[in-house]
Structure formats: structure tokens, C-alpha cells
Amino acid sequence: MPGKFEVYKDKGGKFRFRLKASNGQTILVSQGYKTKVSAKNGIGSVQRNATDDARFERKDSRGKFMFNIKAVNGQVVGTSERYDSEKSRENGISSVGKNAPGAKIEDHTA
Numbered sequence: 001m002p003g004k005f006e007v008y009k010d011k012g013g014k015f016r017f018r019l020k021a022s023n024g025q026t027i028l029v030s031q032g033y034k035t036k037v038s039a040k041n042g043i044g045s046v047q048r049n050a051t052d053d054a055r056f057e058r059k060d061s062r063g064k065f066m067f068n069i070k071a072v073n074g075q076v077v078g079t080s081e082r083y084d085s086e087k088s089r090e091n092g093i094s095s096v097g098k099n100a101p102g103a104k105i106e107d108h109t110a
Helices: 036-049 086-099
Strands: 004-009 015-020 026-029 056-061 064-070 076-080 104-107
Touching (some): 004 036, 026 086, 056 086
Parallel strands (some): 004 104
Antiparallel strands (some): 004 015, 015 026, 056 064
16 A cells, blocks of 8 residues: 655645655655645655655765655755664665655645
8 A cells, every 4th residue: 555645734834745654654754835736746746756766865964864855857855754774764765666656645734
């Protein structure tokens, strides 16, 4: 069973999305968007790029590991949580590739 994207409004009134795995764990979060349409376009970009390893930017800082997923134009469209190991980060990337392409979108803004 694939994961799901949740579109929501943050405290500042911007639209964001998060990708959740089938177990409910958040894998990826977006930046803030001015419109819901822009947030949904970001979801589409994640879905299109999730299976291309070249779209993942791996980062580490102070013993923590994370990744960004980027659109074809190089813009970051999603950011992971911080992981304690490189292996966990790679598992997170794999989870995006597995969950994002077929994930349904739930709108939590209404």
C-alpha cells in the first residue's frame, strides 16, 4: 500500500505538504507555498522525481543526516527529517521512491 500526501496550512497561512509512509511516519515535508495549486504542483514534482536517485541531495551536519529532493530545475521541493545514520537516510530515500509515485493526496485545508 503506497503512502499519502497531506496538504495543509501552516500557522503562517502558507500551504505545505508532507509525504507519509503507509505506516503513518512522515518521510518528507515541503516548503511553504502561497497557493494550494502550487503545493499540489510540488507534490507532482516529488511524484515524478521520486524514483530518480540523481534528484536526491544527500546532506550531513553535526553527525545527523538528511536529504532534499529536487525538481529538474534544481529547486528543492521536499526535505527529510534528520537521521542518526547514513543507512537510515538511504532508507528514507528508498521510502520516498516507493511511496510517492502512487500516493493519494488528502486535503486537510478545508
